[in-house]
Amino acid sequence: MAVDTMTASPALVDESVPVRYAKAGAVFAALGLFVLVIAFAVVGGDDKTLIRFDKTLTDVEWAMPTTVVMAVLGALTAAAGAWMLAGIPKRRFKLVSAIAVTAFVFSLLFWAYSQPGTVFRAESILAGALFLSLPYLFGALSGVVCERSGVINIGIEGQFLMGAFTGVLVANITGNVYAGMVGAMVAGLLSTMLLALLATKYQVNQVVVGVILNLLALGFTSFMYDQLKKAEGLNSAFAVPTLSWGPLADIPVIGPVLFQQKIFVYIGLVLVFVVWFLLYRTRWGLRTRAVGEHPAAADSMGVNVNRLRYWNVTVAGLISGFGGAWFTIANSLAFSKNMTAGLGFVALAVMIVGRWNPLGVLAGALIFGFTTQVARDLDASGGSVVPGEFLQMLPYAVTLVVVAGLIGKAKAPAADGVPYNPGDK
Amino acid sequence: MSTDTTTPTADQPEAGETPESKPNFMRLFGRYLTEANSVMVTIYSLLLAFLIGAILLIVSDEYTRSTFSYFFSRPQDAWYASRDLIVESYTALFEGAILNLNTLDRYAAGTAEFGDLLRPLSETLTYATPLIFTGLAVGLAFRAGLFNIGAQGQMIFGMMGALIIGFALDLPAVIHLPLAVIAGALAGAAFGAVPGVLKATTGAHEVISSIMLNNIAALFLVWSISTEFLHSETKTDLITKPVDESAVMPKLLSGLSESLRVNWALLIGVAAAVFTWWLLSRSTFGFRIRAVGFNEHASATAGMRIGSTYTTTMAVAGGLAGLAGAALSLGVGAAGITTNTALEYGFDGITVALLGRAKPGGIVAAALLFGALKAGALSAQPDVPVDISTLLQAIIVLFIAAPALVKAILHLRTPRGGLVTLEAKGW
Numbered sequence: 036m037a038v039d040t041m042t043a044s045p046a047l048v049d050e051s052v053p054v055r056y057a058k059a060g061a062v063f064a065a066l067g068l069f070v071l072v073i074a075f076a077v078v079g080g081d082d083k084t085l086i087r088f089d090k091t092l093t094d095v096e097w098a099m100p101t102t103v104v105m106a107v108l109g110a111l112t113a114a115a116g117a118w119m120l121a122g123i124p125k126r127r128f129k130l131v132s133a134i135a136v137t138a139f140v141f142s143l144l145f146w147a148y149s150q151p152g153t154v155f156r157a158e159s160i161l162a163g164a165l166f167l168s169l170p171y172l173f174g175a176l177s178g179v180v181c182e183r184s185g186v187i188n189i190g191i192e193g194q195f196l197m198g199a200f201t202g203v204l205v206a207n208i209t210g211n212v213y214a215g216m217v218g219a220m221v222a223g224l225l226s227t228m229l230l231a232l233l234a235t236k237y238q239v240n241q242v243v244v245g246v247i248l249n250l251l252a253l254g255f256t257s258f259m260y261d262q263l264k265k266a267e268g269l270n271s272a273f274a275v276p277t278l279s280w281g282p283l284a285d286i287p288v289i290g291p292v293l294f295q296q297k298i299f300v301y302i303g304l305v306l307v308f309v310v311w312f313l314l315y316r317t318r319w320g321l322r323t324r325a326v327g328e329h330p331a332a333a334d335s336m337g338v339n340v341n342r343l344r345y346w347n348v349t350v351a352g353l354i355s356g357f358g359g360a361w362f363t364i365a366n367s368l369a370f371s372k373n374m375t376a377g378l379g380f381v382a383l384a385v386m387i388v389g390r391w392n393p394l395g396v397l398a399g400a401l402i403f404g405f406t407t408q409v410a411r412d413l414d415a416s417g418g419s420v421v422p423g424e425f426l427q428m429l430p431y432a433v434t435l436v437v438v439a440g441l442i443g444k445a446k447a448p449a450a451d452g453v454p455y456n457p458g459d460k
Numbered sequence: 461m462s463t464d465t466t467t468p469t470a471d472q473p474e475a476g477e478t479p480e481s482k483p484n485f486m487r488l489f490g491r492y493l494t495e496a497n498s499v500m501v502t503i504y505s506l507l508l509a510f511l512i513g514a515i516l517l518i519v520s521d522e523y524t525r526s527t528f529s530y531f532f533s534r535p536q537d538a539w540y541a542s543r544d545l546i547v548e549s550y551t552a553l554f555e556g557a558i559l560n561l562n563t564l565d566r567y568a569a570g571t572a573e574f575g576d577l578l579r580p581l582s583e584t585l586t587y588a589t590p591l592i593f594t595g596l597a598v599g600l601a602f603r604a605g606l607f608n609i610g611a612q613g614q615m616i617f618g619m620m621g622a623l624i625i626g627f628a629l630d631l632p633a634v635i636h637l638p639l640a641v642i643a644g645a646l647a648g649a650a651f652g653a654v655p656g657v658l659k660a661t662t663g664a665h666e667v668i669s670s671i672m673l674n675n676i677a678a679l680f681l682v683w684s685i686s687t688e689f690l691h692s693e694t695k696t697d698l699i700t701k702p703v704d705e706s707a708v709m710p711k712l713l714s715g716l717s718e719s720l721r722v723n724w725a726l727l728i729g730v731a732a733a734v735f736t737w738w739l740l741s742r743s744t745f746g747f748r749i750r751a752v753g754f755n756e757h758a759s760a761t762a763g764m765r766i767g768s769t770y771t772t773t774m775a776v777a778g779g780l781a782g783l784a785g786a787a788l789s790l791g792v793g794a795a796g797i798t799t800n801t802a803l804e805y806g807f808d809g810i811t812v813a814l815l816g817r818a819k820p821g822g823i824v825a826a827a828l829l830f831g832a833l834k835a836g837a838l839s840a841q842p843d844v845p846v847d848i849s850t851l852l853q854a855i856i857v858l859f860i861a862a863p864a865l866v867k868a869i870l871h872l873r874t875p876r877g878g879l880v881t882l883e884a885k886g887w
Contacts, residue, residue, distance in 0.1 A: 187886050189667060233862050233865065236864075237862050237864035237865055237868070238864065239861060239862045239864065239865075239881060240861070240881060240882065240883045240884055241886070242607055242667060242884040242885070242886060243607065243814070243861050243881075243882055243883070243884050244858070244861055244862060246607070246609060246667070246810060247810075247811075247814070247854060247857050247858045247861055248858070250807065250810070250811065250850065250853070250854040250857075251851070251854035251855065251858060253850060253854075254847055254850035254851035254852075254853070254854045254855075255516075255851055255854075257845075257847035257850065257851075258516065258520070258845050258847040258848060258850070258851045259520055260847075261845035261846065261847060262520035262521065262522075262845055263520070265522060266522050372847075376675070377671055377672075377674070377675045380667075380668055380671045380672070381672075383668055384668055384672075387668075422683050424679040424680065424682050424683035425679070425683065427679050428675070428676050428679050428680070431672040431673075431675045431676050432672070432676065434668065434672045435658075435664075435669055435672045435673070435676075438658075438664040438665065438668050438669055438672075439658050439662045439664045439669070447886070451886055452885075452886025453886070
C-alpha cells in the first residue's frame, strides 16, 4: 500500500545503535528478580533437580542443585532485562529476548522438577513433546496452505474431529489402520471442500462459517458416535506400530526422540519441508502467495484466483484430516465426543506464531508440544505444587500470551479472509 | 429476470382463484416466497435442516439402514421403516418440547393435571432462558464487528460469581437474589472484557483469545468445585454447596405444579433483550457499537475510540453471558452446580445469535426454537440421539450464514437489497 512506503525506510536505520526497550526490559528484569527470589526464599538449599536419561542410559542420573541453577538462570534473565533498559543494539534484541525467555522457562522447569518424587526423564519428555506437537503441526500447516491462499480456516477443529472420527470408523470397517488414515484425510478434504465452496463460490464470511463448520462437525460426530455405539465394533481403538531404526534408536537423547517414533512423526516432519518447498520454490507456491497477498494482481497475470483458492483449501483438508487421525489412531484411542478439546484453535495460534511459514510453524508446534508434555508429566507425577487443572491450562494460557503479541506483531497475508470477486475490479 | 418467475413451490397456497395478469396479492406473495429475503431464507433453512436431519437419522439407524440392503426386492420396507423412524423421532422431539400427546389423552380422561400438560413447554422455556442471555451476548458483540465465541467461559464465571454470593452471604431475599444476579453479571463482564482489552491493546483476534479463555474457564470450574470453599459439605461427588433459599430464583408456575421448572430468570431474559434493544437502537453507546461494527476506520475518523468500544462492548456482552450463568446457578443448579450445569449454552448462543440475526427480538425467538430443540432432544433420549439438537442447530445456521447457498439450492431470486449475512473481521 502507498502508506507503507512513507513510513518504512530501512536503509536509514542503523541497526547497531543502542535502543532502549523500556517495556520488554522491565518485564524481563522483573521476571529475573522473581526467579532469584524464588531460588533463595522458596526453594530449600538442599533441593536437587534430578535428570535421568530413562531410555538409553538408564543408570545415569544428574542431580543438579536447584537453588544454584535457578539463581544463575534468574540472573541471566535479569541481566538481559537490564541490558534492554540501558540500551541494546537493535539487531541483538531478538537473540537476547530469546535467551531471556529460554532462561526463564528453564528456571521454572528446574523449580517444578525439584519437588520430591519428580524426575525430569529427559528422553521420554522430549520424545513425548515431539509427538504431542503433531496436532498443532498438522493443523497449523493446513492453516498455512489455506491462509497463504487468502482463506481463513477457523474450521481446523472441525476437520480434526471429522478426521478423528472417520479414521477410526474406516479402520474398523476395513480392518486396516492405514485405510483409516486415508479415510481421515478424505473426511478432512470433504470438510474443507465445503469451506472452500462457501468461501470462493458463495463468498461468505469465512470466520463465521468456519466457526459454524466446527459446530457442525461437533454435532455430526457426536450424533454419529451415539448412533454407532449401538452397533458393535465400529469404534474400537486401532494402533500403529512404533518404528525403531535399529542402532540409531540407541543414541542417547536423539535416538528415542527421532528414531523411535510412530509414522505420524515422520510424516509430519517431512510435510513441513514439503509444504515449505512447494510454497517458496515452485510456481504453484508463487501463485498461491500472490493470490493471498494481492489477488487482483494475480488475476491480471492470468491466475484463476477462486479456482486456485478452492483447490488449495480443499487439499489442505488432507493435512488437517490426517491431523485428526492423530487423536485416535496415533494415540491408540477410540473416538469420543469433542476429543479434540480446542486444539484446532491452538493450532491456529501456532500458525500465527510461525508467521504463516512452515518452518516457523514447526518451531511453534514444538514449543507447544513441549509445554503440553511437561504439564502432563508433572500432573501425572503428582509432585506438582500447582493443581493439575492449572497445568492443563498451560497450552491455552501460552496461546493467549502468544496471540496477544508479546513476541511482536505478526502480519497475516494481505488478502487473508477477503473474498475475491473478479467483477469488483 | 422479470415478471414470469413465480414458479409454484410446495409452500405456495393454492393459486388460481385470482387472475394472473396484475401484481395482486397472491402474485406478490408468490414472488416473496421465491425470493432469498431474510424471512424466507430463515424458513427454508429450517426446512432444509430438518430434511438433512431426517436423512442422517435414516443413514445412521441400523435397522432402517438394513432395510435398504434389499431395497430393490422390497422397496416398501425401506420406505415404511424410514417414514416411521422420521415420524417417531420428530414426534418425540415435539412431545418433549411442546405438547405430550399421551399427557393430553390422560388430561382428557381426567387422570392428569393441567400442570402436567404444561411440562414440555416449561422445559422448553427453562432451556431457552440461558440461551436468550448467551444469544444476546454473542449478538451484541456481532453488532460491533466482534465475534464473541467466549460466551461459554463468561457464563461459567457468571455462574460462580452468583453462586458465591448465593451461599456465602446471609441476607433477606429482597436483597440477596438481586445481589447474586448482579454478582454473576459482573463476574461475566470482567471475564468478557479480557478479549476486548487484548484486542484493543494488542490486536489479538477475539475468536482465538476467547476460545482459549473458554478452555481455561472450564478447567478453572473443575478445579474450583473441588476446593474446600466451594465443594459441597454433604456430598462426595464433584458438586458445589447449594445456594441459600433467599437467593433461589422463584419458580414462575409453582402454583400449577411444583415440577414446572421455568423460573423468574426467563423474565430477566426478556428484560435483558429489551435492554439490549434499547442499548443498540436508542443509546449513544449503541450508536457507537454499530458505527464501529459498520466501519471502524470511519468511526475512528469521526473521533470514536475504537479500542474502548471493543472493551466495553465485550464487557457488556460478558455481563449478559454472566447473567446466563446466574440464571443457572440460582435456578436449575440451585442445589449445587456441577461441571455439567453449564451444558453448552455458550456455544449454542452463537447459533442463537446467528439465527436471530443479532437482533434482540430475533434472538429471543431463536432461543425459544433452540430451547425447544434441546428440551425435545433431552426428553426423547435414548430413542433419538441427544446431539440431534446440536446438529440441527449447526445446519440451520450454516444456511443462515450462507444465504447464497440456500439461494443456489432452491433456485431463489436475489432480493432487491441483496443477501443479508453477518460479518466478523479477519485477523
